[in-house]
Amino acid sequence: MQDILFGTGLIEALQNALSPTFDWLFVFITDYMGGDFGYMAIIGTAYWCFSKKGAVIAFYVLLLSAYLNHSLKQMIMMERPPPGYRIIGKEWITWGFPSGHAQNAATFWSWVWLKIRGSPCFALSLTMIFLIGLSRIYLGVHYPGDVIGGIIIGVLFSISVLKLGQVAAKRFKNPYQLLNQAVPALALFLLPFNLLIFPDIARGDPSPTLGFLFGFPIGVMLEMKYINFSTEVSLGTKILRALMGFSLLAGLMIILPLLGLGGTYYLRFIRSATISFAGAFLVPLVFKAIKR
Numbered sequence: 001m002q003d004i005l006f007g008t009g010l011i012e013a014l015q016n017a018l019s020p021t022f023d024w025l026f027v028f029i030t031d032y033m034g035g036d037f038g039y040m041a042i043i044g045t046a047y048w049c050f051s052k053k054g055a056v057i058a059f060y061v062l063l064l065s066a067y068l069n070h071s072l073k074q075m076i077m078m079e080r081p082p083p084g085y086r087i088i089g090k091e092w093i094t095w096g097f098p099s100g101h102a103q104n105a106a107t108f109w110s111w112v113w114l115k116i117r118g119s120p121c122f123a124l125s126l127t128m129i130f131l132i133g134l135s136r137i138y139l140g141v142h143y144p145g146d147v148i149g150g151i152i153i154g155v156l157f158s159i160s161v162l163k164l165g166q167v168a169a170k171r172f173k174n175p176y177q178l179l180n181q182a183v184p185a186l187a188l189f190l191l192p193f194n195l196l197i198f199p200d201i202a203r204g205d206p207s208p209t210l211g212f213l214f215g216f217p218i219g220v221m222l223e224m225k226y227i228n229f230s231t232e233v234s235l236g237t238k239i240l241r242a243l244m245g246f247s248l249l250a251g252l253m254i255i256l257p258l259l260g261l262g263g264t265y266y267l268r269f270i271r272s273a274t275i276s277f278a279g280a281f282l283v284p285l286v287f288k289a290i291k292r
Helices: 002-006 009-018 023-033 036-049 052-076 100-116 119-138 144-171 175-197 207-226 235-258 265-291
Strands: none
Touching: 002 144, 009 119, 023 036, 023 119, 036 052, 036 235, 036 265, 052 100, 052 144, 052 175, 052 207, 100 119, 100 144, 119 144, 144 175, 175 207, 175 265, 207 265, 235 265
């Protein structure tokens, strides 16, 4: 069983059957469908155009699961497949178990299904989890056991959060407001605490994740207080919002590294916090200015 889960047999079989013809496809799946840009596109569009509260909670669930993944990797310290098997990331020295891409996909898409339900949503969620997990094995950056472990942890995390949310709804008057206040405080606490317990950030750097968790809820609270925009708008307005929002965030992602934000642990935190704050507050501020 150990050889099946943490051996290279399936990696070799997939690559012998499909590589190099389908390399581009699996790189696209892993980088865009299962990477930061894919989740940013979905959550950003949902926040600006469809359901602010739903997008905010999905964002927290995804990012908290990502930090859990970082912590598990640092505690378990299991190596990735040897560089010779990797189509991408030959120089990566980060730990392999559990797969972050697989856990993120399982967390996000199982959460989407738990909130929306229905057969089409289940089929989409299952397909996305399968393809993203398969891409990590095919590209040789994870063993099958890394991916299976990530999927199991991600699904269990989503279910656990859903149950906790149901309990919180019964015990607290406004759990959503409490969540928005608690998340940035938690991120700010974990930033130095993580260096204390996991000082080797070359093996895994959670500062971008913690930065997103710090900046986004602050932006959300300010938006609720000063803007409170509505998502009940025309389809044309939704499309315009998405185009403007992603254009502004793309500009920030290009400009901030040029300003030196990204060279160190704390600067990467500030960069991510700035981007997520902009998405939550500054982009809606632009919407309000244009409307006026």
